[in-house]
Amino acid sequence: MFTSYDTFMAEQYQRRILDGVLDGLMAEVAAISLVGPKAVGKTATATKRAQTIINLDDDLEREAYTNAATPLKTMPGTILIDEWQYLPAVWNEVRRAVDQGAEPGRFILAGSAVPRHAAIHSGAGRILPVRMRPLSLAERGLGVPVVSLAACLSGQQTNVEGATDMTFEDYAKEITCSGLPGVRRFSHKVRQRQLVAYVDAVVNREFADQGLVVRRPNTLRRWLRAFAAATATTASYTAILDAATPGEGQKPSAKTTIAYRDVLSSLWLLDSVSPWDPAGTAITRLSQTPKHFLADPALAASLMGLDQQTLVGGPLEPKFGLTYGSVAGRLFEALVALSLQTYTAAVDARVGYLRTRNGDHEVDFIVQKGQDLVAVEVKLSPRVEDKDVRHLTWLQSKLGPRLKETIVVTTGPRSYRRSTDGVLVVPAVLLGP
Helix, strand or coil, rough: EEEEEHCCCCCCCCCCHHHHHHHHHCCCEEEEEEEEECCHHHHHHHHCCCCCEECCCCHHHHHHCCCCCCCHHHCCCEEEEHHHHHHHHHHHHHHHHCCCCCCCCCEEECCCCCCCCCCCCCCCCCEEECCCCCCCCHHHCCCCCCEEHHHHHHCCCCCCCCECCCCCHHHHHHHHHCCCCHHHCCCHHHHHHHHHHHHHHHHHHHHCCCCCCCCHHHHHHHHEEEEEEEEEECCCHHHHHHHHHHCCCCCCCCCHHHHHHHHHHHCCCCCCEEEEECCCCCCEEECCCCCCCECCCCHHHHHCCCCCHHHHHHCCEEEECCCCHHHHHHHHHHHHHHHHHHHHHHCCCCCEEEEEEECEEEEEEEEEEEEEEEEECCCCCCCCCCCHHHHHHHHHHHHHHHHHEEEEEEECEEEEEECCCEEEEEHHEEEEE
């Protein structure tokens, strides 16, 4: 009735950074909820660990499970319940099984959406959520990282010398070819169609599945494009809405645009970076607005109608009236943000950003684990000058030994440590977990 792991279609599987996290967790935790956007690779990763697989997005299999006489807790081995949100009651069933003493590694619930109105228990203390993101740079087979984020956090990154053949043109390709495994394997032309179709499915189907009827789909599409144009900024939702609907007298209400955001969050398509909390330091008056990112920079590029050629072709005009510096630079920052979010999750750290309210100091990313910090600036240019590290050196003067490392991530050919201030210069592809 249910799919056996031994008969599941075998696919060539590329081990993900998250696999190391799951190895440790499943040795102790009875139930894990593997979450992330559609096509990110949740099913492939979870399938490698399961002996029993229940595909609840399949109508026949969902009906068979609903009418099965075999209790969930008696099924063999690790049980994968894929797209569990199609039958939300299964969440509570797993929770009860955990309460009744299920052994470690017993359940994986994989889902690409959070049911907005389902009556389910939070699962706190029973079902541990683990987020899966699109492929980071370190997972794309582009080179071997020489600088470890974990080593930087512990102050033990000694050897930093490394080189890469990657250029800005190569990074532009990585921005636009997607970190979704099922998308990036296609040719350029098909990838572009796949990304457009992905957004179409979100607008035309996923919003309705989440219980939100979109009465003006073209307005939603324009809002999504404006949000993409605000990538790596802290633009207000009012500014995004104004950019999406210029000259329109009857704009969607704030309530409507908040609903847009909530649905995109429930679909795991937003991956914002929160402001860093400077508690315990002398730093005050920081911006408190999240920095906007979509889950995959390729979706942002596609929404703005950009491909590798247009990114490389020269300076791009501001999109939708949102003038926040280089579009290519902000999409490169989004690619670095995706990678940092993946690496920090693997080392039990978290990532934020720093910007003073008057804008005189800004650091693109602050990685924190306990009291240890690493500050990261992102620079599209392959060259780093003194002016590019001034915010890092200011932060070092404020934080002292708590700041274990300062890094500038670039599109350059080699990694090295600056002799004048000790700042690490690291090509993006040479930074890893």
